[in-house]
Amino acid sequence: MHAPIELPARDALSRLLRRELALSDTRVRAIIRITGCTVVAVVIAMVFQVPLPAYVAYLVFMVSREDVASTLITAVGGLVAVTLAVALSLLFYVFDAAEPALRIPLLAFSTLIGTFIARASPLGPIAFLAGFVLVLSQTLLDDVPTTEFVTHMVLWLWVVVAIPASITVLANLLTGESPVVLARNRAAQLMEQVAGYIENPYSADPSQLRIELLSLNELKNKAFMWNKKIKVFAQEDGRLLAIVLEMLQIARYLPSSVTPGSRRSLAYTLRQSRNLFLQRRGVAADVPNHAFEPLPPDAAPSHAALRSAADALLDEASGKLPAAAVANAPATRKQSPVESALANRSHARFAFKVMCAVLASYATYSLLDWPGIRTAVTTCFFIALTTFGESIHKLALRLSGAVIGGLIAGLCIVFALPHLTDIGELCLLIAVVSVFCAWISTSSETIAYAGMQIAFAFFLGVMQGYGPADDLTELRDRVVGIFIGNIWITIFFTTLWPVSAVGQAREKWSSALKQLSDLLVTKDETTVASSRAEICKKVCEASELNARDLFEWRFLSREREADRIVPEAPHIEQITASAFVLLRLKENAALLPSDNEADTLTSQRLMALSNGKHPEPPDERLRSAPPTLLSKARERLNEEIDHASRAI
Numbered sequence: 001m002h003a004p005i006e007l008p009a010r011d012a013l014s015r016l017l018r019r020e021l022a023l024s025d026t027r028v029r030a031i032i033r034i035t036g037c038t039v040v041a042v043v044i045a046m047v048f049q050v051p052l053p054a055y056v057a058y059l060v061f062m063v064s065r066e067d068v069a070s071t072l073i074t075a076v077g078g079l080v081a082v083t084l085a086v087a088l089s090l091l092f093y094v095f096d097a098a099e100p101a102l103r104i105p106l107l108a109f110s111t112l113i114g115t116f117i118a119r120a121s122p123l124g125p126i127a128f129l130a131g132f133v134l135v136l137s138q139t140l141l142d143d144v145p146t147t148e149f150v151t152h153m154v155l156w157l158w159v160v161v162a163i164p165a166s167i168t169v170l171a172n173l174l175t176g177e178s179p180v181v182l183a184r185n186r187a188a189q190l191m192e193q194v195a196g197y198i199e200n201p202y203s204a205d206p207s208q209l210r211i212e213l214l215s216l217n218e219l220k221n222k223a224f225m226w227n228k229k230i231k232v233f234a235q236e237d238g239r240l241l242a243i244v245l246e247m248l249q250i251a252r253y254l255p256s257s258v259t260p261g262s263r264r265s266l267a268y269t270l271r272q273s274r275n276l277f278l279q280r281r282g283v284a285a286d287v288p289n290h291a292f293e294p295l296p297p298d299a300a301p302s303h304a305a306l307r308s309a310a311d312a313l314l315d316e317a318s319g320k321l322p323a324a325a326v327a328n329a330p331a332t333r334k335q336s337p338v339e340s341a342l343a344n345r346s347h348a349r350f351a352f353k354v355m356c357a358v359l360a361s362y363a364t365y366s367l368l369d370w371p372g373i374r375t376a377v378t379t380c381f382f383i384a385l386t387t388f389g390e391s392i393h394k395l396a397l398r399l400s401g402a403v404i405g406g407l408i409a410g411l412c413i414v415f416a417l418p419h420l421t422d423i424g425e426l427c428l429l430i431a432v433v434s435v436f437c438a439w440i441s442t443s444s445e446t447i448a449y450a451g452m453q454i455a456f457a458f459f460l461g462v463m464q465g466y467g468p469a470d471d472l473t474e475l476r477d478r479v480v481g482i483f484i485g486n487i488w489i490t491i492f493f494t495t496l497w498p499v500s501a502v503g504q505a506r507e508k509w510s511s512a513l514k515q516l517s518d519l520l521v522t523k524d525e526t527t528v529a530s531s532r533a534e535i536c537k538k539v540c541e542a543s544e545l546n547a548r549d550l551f552e553w554r555f556l557s558r559e560r561e562a563d564r565i566v567p568e569a570p571h572i573e574q575i576t577a578s579a580f581v582l583l584r585l586k587e588n589a590a591l592l593p594s595d596n597e598a599d600t601l602t603s604q605r606l607m608a609l610s611n612g613k614h615p616e617p618p619d620e621r622l623r624s625a626p627p628t629l630l631s632k633a634r635e636r637l638n639e640e641i642d643h644a645s646r647a648i
Contacts, residue, residue: 019208020443026066026177027442034064034438037171039427041164042463046423049466050163051156054459057430059164061441061455064172067179069222071172074125075165081126082161085133089154092138097147103138104359110134111358115384116351132381133157136374139362143371180230183223184281186216187237191274194244198251198306199260199267206252210540211444213245217533233281236316240277242533243313244270246580249536250306253577258303265293269310273317280319301633302577305584349497354384356496357488364484372477379485384493389501389548391493394449395486401453402482406475408433408454409461417468433458501548508542509572513610516579520603521596528583539576543569571644575606578637582630589630598634605641614645 038060045053063078065071088110096102114131118124137154141147190213197204220241224231247270254263275285295304361376383394412429420426437458440451461475493499512535519528546569582599589595605615618638 015205016446019205020447021439023439026182029175029177030064030066030442031435031438033171033175034060034442035431035434037064037164037168038434039431040167042427042430043423044163044167045463046426046466050159051153052160053466054456054463055160056164057434057459057463058452058456059161060168061437061452063165063168066177066442067182067219067222068172068176069179069226071176072169075169077126078129078161078165079158081129082133082158084126085130085137086154086158088130088134089137090151092134093141093147093151096138097141097150100141103141104362107135107138107362108355108359110138111355112351115354115381116347119347119350128381132378135358135377135381139374139377142366179219179223179226183216183219184278184283186212186219187241188274188278188283190216191244191270191277194248194251195267195270195274197248198254198270199263201251201254206248207540207543209248210245210536211544213241213248214533214537214540217241230281236319238533239529240273240313240316242529243309243316245536246532246584247306247309247313249573249577250302250309250580250584253574254302254306255300257300259296261293262296262303266306266310269314273310273313276314276317280317299629301585301629301636302581304629305581305633308584308588346497346499350384353492353496354380356492357384357485360488360492361485364488365481370477372474373481373484375478375481376485376488379482380489383486384489389545391489393548395489397447397450398453398482399486401450402457402479404450405437405454405457406461406479409458410472410475412458412462413469413472417462417470420468429462501545505542505545505569508538508545509569510610510612512538512542512572512576513606516576517603517606517610519583520579520599520606525587528587532580532583535576539572542572571640571647574640575609575637575644578633578640579606582633582637585630585633589628595630598631602634602638602641605638609641609645615641618642 038057041056041060042053044050045056050056059078063071063075065074092106092110096106110131114127114134118128118131121127137150137157140150140153190209193204193209194213197206197209217238220237224234251266278285295307299307357380358377361380365371365373365376379398383391383398412433416429420429434455437451437455440454441448443451457475457478460478461472462469464471464474515531515535515538519531522528582602586595586599601618605618608615
């Protein structure tokens with residue numbers, strides 16, 4: 001078994017922070033853009049005395065995305081959601097304004113339906129935001145003197161959303177990143193980083209490279225939506241991405257016997273493909289010629305497979321695609337959103353748990369007569385995720401962000417605000433803190449939410465009205481509300497149908513093994529090519545879920561070692577790489593009936609492993625097969641299956 005040559009695990013936290021906080025030209029421009037939009041939004045809110053100025057500033061952070069298309073979609077979706085929520089709120093007021101007994105059923109109904117649609121529908125973000133605003137607006141009835149006042153407040157909500165959304169969209173249209181240019185530049189950059197990793201395995205983190213490659217697929221789709229003309233490259237780009245992911249997976253387990261010269265030759269081929277990729281998309285790039293180092297007679301199967309994948313990538317990037325490979329995969333009927341939602345009970349269970357937590361939080365601050373801790377309801381909406389580990393991870397970010405933001409706001413209230421004399425000085429203070437918050441919020445999902453919470457806590461503390469803030473109780477109430485909301489989320493998510501992040505990871509690992517098993521016996525080359533990226537995505541998502549196990553602590557019962565349905569991450573990664581090697585070598589080999597029989601037996605062993613069973617020992621006839629690259633690759637895969645089966 002080849003051990004991966006990767007960066008050492010020590011100093012993981014410092015490496016994580018360096019990676020997350022590293023600045024690039026694109027990120028610096030995003031930070032400046034968010035800061036500028038926040039300052040403009042604050043000026044408008046203060047001059048025209050728009051209610052909830054803290055939310056006006058915070059919504060700039062929520063709407064801002066890395067590219068123009070994403071920002072525009074988020075802003076339009078937010079306006080649609082708040083319009084729908086305001087209309088429904090006014091309708092609900094007809095029934096529950098004078099009848100408090102109806103308020104709780106309507107709150108429960110709004111939370112349940114909004115959260116369910118958010119999980120089960122492509123319109124999820126709009127439904128989620130509409131449900132949240134609807135619930136929040138209904139809770140205002142408890143603290144207002146007249147229904148006329150609350151009606152005006154609800155109508156102002158549309159303005160509160162429209163101002164930051166319009167400012168952010170306008171700024172992005174003028175100075176934002178085009179998704180086409182951003183996707184192209186990021187693809188070229190990642191191809192260069194993968195080439196550098198193949199040449200020097202200690203130059204990058206392959207797991208992080210895989211995450212960035214998979215996220216590139218979503219950005220690529222937005223680029224196609226932004227510029228219809230480049231859709232002619234859609235299939236080609238998908239195949240290029242799949243091959244680069246395959247090469248990265250194989251390169252992680254390339255044996256140390258591969259010479260530096262061979263690694264350089266592989267890296268040069270990838271760089272040549274990168275330059276051809278840029279050339280065919282209108283970007284000037286030199287395509288250097290270099291001498292390919294031939295495979296040595298005793299080349300390892302993984303080395304040969306990586307060479308074959310690099311050659312295939314070069315053909316794809318240069319447009320030399322065989323006609324047979326262009327054919328589309330056979331169409332399969334996909335479930336409609338309604339069918340998918342009805343077939344998946346987890347959506348309804350998730351919505352029910354969120355509803356229970358929201359109602360419990362509402363009852364808590366109502367019975368305590370403490371409206372300042374209304375953030376408990378907000379917390380229930382924003383930290384509830386599929387698995388308990390993910391929710392606790394977001395809880396940690398939310399609490400740490402709230403504490404840091406509240407501390408900054410408290411220091412400003414005591415030491416800075418008493419000395420400010422005009423709105424210009426306030427904007428300078430807002431800009432300084434916004435730069436810090438935007439720096440964190442533009443990182444990956446690992447820590448980005450903490451930056452959002454620092455901004456929210458700071459804005460709530462500093463912008464309590466239209467004059468200098470001098471009250472620290474709002475900061476205290478906000479933090480207390482966050483704790484109460486998280487307590488209720490913890491109670492309901494650990495007692496009602498608890499979902500473990502590790503359990504979800506094992507399901508994805510099992511699905512990846514089943515898919516690899518099917519690919520070993522399929523005759524459709526198109527299916528094999530299109531499935532590699534999907535398998536990498538499942539393995540990557542499983543690894544991220546597995547990392548969230550740290551946040552579950554002892555809240556969820558642990559399965560016994562004998563109950564594990566599939567082996568753990570290192571074995572799955574090894575099996576995936578070995579299977580990719582075998583599949584790549586099969587494409588260039590003349591298969592014999594004995595090869596098909598051997599692959600069928602190996603496929604059966606993978607299927608047994610995916611079901612949590614110990615596979616049968618490999619047939620002795622496989623061990624006596626002629627020592628070809630294909631037979632060596634198959635033997636390596638069976639060895640990895642044996643290693644994994646012993647870990648179950």
